Structures are given as C-alpha cells and as structure tokens.
Amino acid sequence: MPAPTARSVTLDDVARAAEVSRATASRVLGGYGFASVDARDRVHAAADRLGYVPNITARALVRGTGVRLVVAVTGTDATVLDDPYVDRAVAAAARVCAPHGVGVSLEWLPLDAPAGLRRLDDRSVCGVLLVNTIAPVLDAVPAGLRGRVVSIGVGSPAVPSFDVDNAGGTEAVLRHLHAGGRRRIAMVTGPRWLSCAERSVTAYQRLMRAAGLPVRLVTGDFTAARGHRAALTALRRWPDTDAIYAVSDATALGVIAALRGRGIQVPHDVAVAGFDDIPYAAVSAPALTTATHPVARIVTAAASAVLDGRPVPPVTAFPSRLVARESA
C-alpha cells in the first residue's frame, strides 16, 4: 500500500528502510558496483514499497551531466522556429529524452551571431542538436560543449552529422522525372546559405549537366508561400518548363497552388515533385510525388547518441526513398 507521502521519498528513506547505508542503496539502484544478494533484495523491496523515484536533478548535479538538450536552429530570424519540420524534430527529441529524465528546449541561433552557441555552454545542458546549421556556427562550438553536440545536417570534424541522404533522394526524384519524359526541369531551392539544402542543388546540377539538360534554379526558403512565388518566377523565365522539383513538400504544395492558379495542369502540363513526404503529401490534390525524409528517425538517432555519450561516426546518412504518387 503505497502511502502517498506528502514529501517525496529520498534515497535516505530507502536506505533506512532497507537497513543499509545510502551508498549501498545508491549502488544497488544505480546498478553499479557490488552488493550482496540480500542487500540488493532489501533495497529493491524498500524502493518499490516506498515508491522511490530518483531525483534526476540531484544526480545531474553531482555527476556534472546536464539535464536538458537544446535544439538550436540557425536562421536569419526567429521565424525559422515556426517550421513544422522543426516541430517534428523537437517532438521526436522530447520523446527520446523522456525516459532519461531529460527535457528539450528550443532556441533560435541567429545566422550572423554564431557566438550565440556560447550561451549554451552551461553545466545544465547535456547536449545540443544543431538544426540547419552552417560552417561558422560549427566552428564556434565552445570547447566545453565538444562531444555533446551533433548536427542534423552538415557536420564538421568536431560535430558529427546525422542527415538524410539529400543527394540520393534528389537523384531518385530526378531520375523519376526524367523517366517520365521530362526534360526541362526547374528546381526551387532552399535558402542558399544552408549547406545541407545546397547538397540537393549540387546533385541537381550534376545530374542535369550529365544528361545535357538545362539548369534552372529559383531560390526558395522551404515555405509554401515562397514556393508559390518561385513557381511563377520559373514560369516567367522559362515558359517551356515541364517539371518543377522543390526542395521540400511545403514548397511543392505552394508550387502546385501557383500552377493551379495559372490554369496549368499537374502533372499533365508540368510535373511537380517535392522532398520530405509530410503527412499531407498523400492527401493533396494531386497527391504529391516526393522522397522520404525520416526526420523522426534521424533526430532519434542523434539525440540518443548524445544522451548515451556514445562516440559517433562523423557522418550518419539516412537513405531517402522515392514515393511516386500523382503529381509527377
């Protein structure tokens, strides 16, 4: 009968109840060191009976290990935090962290003030997940944070990278477009300062050149609104465009909306493909052809790595798979 004690039960209470020292109780509960079977049993029994829950805060303090993981998103302004992609990443991180008693907080890292990272060099921070990061930020990682920072995107010698295989996904999509007979394929990119998005652009350029096709780039920013404008721009510059590849599904949906507004049939007149496979890609009209982007899996792996303090290879790439639907 777990009497709901007003005050929360501490390790001392457990030790007393089990008639052992606090140190022994700590060892048993922590799974560390040695303890007699007898002591072990008594401690576990007492802990169960009392409903003991270790105080993560105290543990973190003494061990010097932090208690929260910061998701830091680089961008020109704080609106980068409004992206559903960021939402997904944060939620995935918050889910992995829960069993560890660790929480996640979300911060914007100004594009032009990479030193902002220094503020995170705080003993209460157990790790940092860099999102949409760039070289200057990577280079500004404070020594105190070394080994506890990973990047969802490009990495550096000091910061391991966890990312989707942008180039592979892009190639899969472009081959699909090409196989469908498209030859004048424009691309709506992400922000040009963002190196991980730039990898898709590079792949696009390489493939277009290899196939002897024209390179047609319009800059976007991952949003639908910008995709809408970009589609109009592309149409104006290159009226014979027969396909548009967008760097993200949100962008692609904006592109489709713009084409519809112009009375252009998708995919009949112009094929459209995205990247991410967001939930709405399947129900849009027409259903969006895209490539998978396992954000949750990527973030889960990244967060687990920093939580476990396990050494990680410099790059962990997650494959991207084509999802052919109606739009291309």
Place this chain on the structure above:
Amino acid sequence: MPAPTARSVTLDDVARAAEVSRATASRVLGGYGFASVDARDRVHAAADRLGYVPNITARALVRGTGVRLVVAVTGTDATVLDDPYVDRAVAAAARVCAPHGVGVSLEWLPLDAPAGLRRLDDRSVCGVLLVNTIAPVLDAVPAGLRGRVVSIGVGSPAVPSFDVDNAGGTEAVLRHLHAGGRRRIAMVTGPRWLSCAERSVTAYQRLMRAAGLPVRLVTGDFTAARGHRAALTALRRWPDTDAIYAVSDATALGVIAALRGRGIQVPHDVAVAGFDDIPYAAVSAPALTTATHPVARIVTAAASAVLDGRPVPPVTAFPSRLVARESA
C-alpha cells in the same frame, strides 16, 4: 576579454573576483534581498567579465523546483504522439521553456492507466501539460503535482484548463455553411472518449437541432486516413449530404480526397470545412475553409503559467475565428 576557461565559472568564482561572500553574490545576481550599491556593481561586473552562467541544476536542487516540463498526451496507444498537433504543442512549450533553462519531455499516457501520472511525481518535474486529457486522468493527478499541472483541453477543479473555444469555432463554421445554403451537414468527429473534442459535437448537435436540421455524425480520430473513410461512410448513409464539417483540418483533407475520388465536386456538390487552420489549409486544392486554433498561443500561455507558478483561473478560453476559403 572573456578568457574561455576550460572549467565553467561558478558563483564562487564570481564572489571571489568581486571580493564578497558567495551569499552576497547570490543575493545580487538573484535580485533578492539587499546589497550595497558598491557590492552590487562589483558582483555584476565580475559576473559579466567571467561570463558567469548560473547552474540551473544546482538552483533547482536547492529550491526543490524542477527542471523539466512534461507534455503528457492521453491516447489509446503511443501513436497519438505522432500527431502534428502534438509536435506543435511540444515545440511551442520548448520555446517558452528555453529562457527559463527548463526542458520539455513528451510522454504518452495510456487511456486506461491514468495512474501513469504518478510516475511524473518526481522532484525533477516542474510541471505537466496534459494534452487530450480525460476525467479519470484529471482525477488521478497526484497531490505532489497539484498546482503544477494544467490541461490543454478540459480541466477539473484541480487542473486549470487552457483551450480553444471549440463551441464558438464550430458555431462560426456551421453558420457559414448554413449561410451558404447547406442544410444537410454531416460531421466527422474526433475520438468519442475525448471530452474536449466532444464539445464541438455538442455545439454541432445543438445548432442542428435549433435549425431543425438532421444530426449526422461519423466518428473519426483527427487523422486524414480516418477522414477519408468517414466521408465514404457518410455518403453511403446519407447520399444527399451537401456539407461535411470535420473536427480537424487533417480530417477535412482526407474528406476532400475521398470526395475527389468519388468524382464529387468541392464545394459545388459538397462543401467541406475543417478546424485548426494548419499551414497546408491555405494551399490545398480547394483551399480549406476552417476555423483558427492558436495552438502555439494556448500552449505558450499554459506553459508560462506553470513556469511562473502563478495562480490561474480555472478556464482560459482562446477565441476561434472563421477562415473562409474555397472549400465551403
């Protein structure tokens, strides 16, 4: 010149540099109690110079205040955590928590095991945000958590509620449908056990009855897939349906996809309206008519309330506004 000390600087370092005691430094930096102008200045100067960052963990330990906020989502199984709505809520919480040095973790609360909450009665938890909660969970809030738990949805005497005005939003949408000449309006609901979603149903029933119109309910679960099936069901049961109101935008998008699959014109043959105003509502085809659901604002207010430990009124309702687009 902030020498990047390898070891992080502690309050002791600041006190020493300012030539005061640790207690005085603590008072000054904490803004508490009294201190001479002189001491004040010296402490602040030293803190700045040394780049002092208080260790939240230590502070939380001594104050007994926790260090993480748990977002607990009730549902039949863990897939409830996959909802973009949950993502938004977690990200918004993680954003408000950041300046406080507090992190957010995400947990699933099994529908049939409300006692799961007890596990959260942990000194390291500074608060709990209940999402999609139900009465049994509300009643199971442990005494130790009292005053630090709020609900995004229905509340209870012990748990203040922060929520969108479902009834108001529903009414706005239904009046719009009615004004557009629709008279045989079906509704796709949320899970029937979810009381906060049930408020929309109640409002729907009330309005339909008041207008002398038929009540046509199909159960959904907020997902597009279920919305798709529900639309088909509605069409089968009531072939003359001329409008479908869905409890969420995701559901509405599924409904539209289903109608399209049947060759039914939206809004010409059947009008469709959702609820939430998710980003994709504006770019879908046709653009979705819906009602706003300021999730980020709601969660921000709720999280701030528990972070500040401020007493809150039993119910804080956030208005919902009609967004008329093309689908209805």
Place this chain on the structure above:
DNA sequence: TTGAAAGCGCTAACAC
C-alpha cells in the same frame, strides 16, 4: 548590509 554555515539529494572515492 554582509558572511558563515547548513543543507538540497545524490554519487563516488576511499576506507573498513
């Protein structure tokens, strides 16, 4: 106005 001192709950040497 300030400082000394006593912890917050826990872990990890180091003795026994």
Place this chain on the structure above:
DNA sequence: GTGTTAGCGCTTTCAA
C-alpha cells in the same frame, strides 16, 4: 561487500 566522507553549485536562514 559495506559504510564513511566529501563534495556537486547554489540558496537561505541566522548572527554579526
């Protein structure tokens, strides 16, 4: 194997 002891970094009485 087990207990004693010394802190982790900070806040907060309580005296001075």
